[in-house]
Amino acid sequence: MIVTLIVICEVGFWVLLAAGLALRYVARMPRTGAAVLLMEPLLEVVLLVVTAIDLKNGAEPGTVHGLAAVYIGFTLAMGHRAIKWADARVSHRFFGGPPPVAPPKYGMARAVNEWKVAGRWVLAAAIALGLLQAAIWYVGGDGEVGSLRTWQHRMLVLAGINVVIAGAYTLFPKKAPAGAAPVEAEGPRSFTKL
Template sequence: MIVGLIVACEVAFWVLLAGGLTLRYVLRMPRLGLALLLCEPLLEILLLAVTAVDLKNGAEPDWKHGLAAVYIGFTVGLGHATVKWADARFAHRFADGPPPPRPPKYGTARAVHEWRVAGRWILAAAVALALLQAAAWYVGGDGDTSSLRSWQQRMIWVIGINLVIATSYTLFPKREKTSPLQEHVGSDRRL
């Protein structure tokens, strides 16, 4: 039941997103579109409540309960950025908005971008870790929480990987390629 609800929440997320943006930009009903977009957090509240009730009714915590916590965490950490990403594309396509900005490619600007992305992923993993810990406490010492602990280890890996990626862009920034002609012109200026 939990896996089916997770799938239903994911489908509903994209349906609400597409519906809200269609109302906002295609049908020119921005308030109704915003109202529909604001319904998206209700999906996570529903999933959290159903998961808690399932555990309260004596279900043994397993990978499905962990997946529900991870899904909620990732929706909290990445959901807003996903909505902004889709909104910029809808605005450009249907409302003559500016083209969506591209991430910077080089130097400090790219490092800052990577730290922002890492921050979202770290927030997602931290929320999932907190929910997994809350579920373990909720179940108590009587239940087997090994599957929840397994998900927690995965979230720690997610945090670590994102820290490594962002740090690598800081320590080894990608530099813009220069042509041999530009290098020659640049060397003449120094003389």
């Protein structure tokens, strides 16, 4: 049941995103489009409540409960960025908006961008870790919580990898090829969803 709900929430995210952008650009109703986009966090609340009810009803905490916490953490930390990413591309491609700003590729501007990306991943991991720990406490000492602890470990590793990548770009900044024009660092608009 939880896996199905996670899939429904993911599909719902993209449906709400498409509906919000269609209302904003096609129907020329930007406030209504923004209201639809603001409904997206309700999906995470539903997933959290259903997961808690499932555990309350005696379900053994398993991989799917951990996955639900990770999904919520990821969406809360990265969802806004995904919406901005899609909005910039739809605006440019179909409605004559300015081209999206590419993230910097070289130097300290790239390092700063990598730290921003790492910060979002660390936030996602922190939210997931908090939800996973709450589930562990909720189940108590009597339940099997090994799978939840495994997800905690995975999130720590994921956050650590992103910090190491950002640190590498800080310590060893990538140099621009000879003759390349310097790139000004405006706010990056890239987004990668794993």
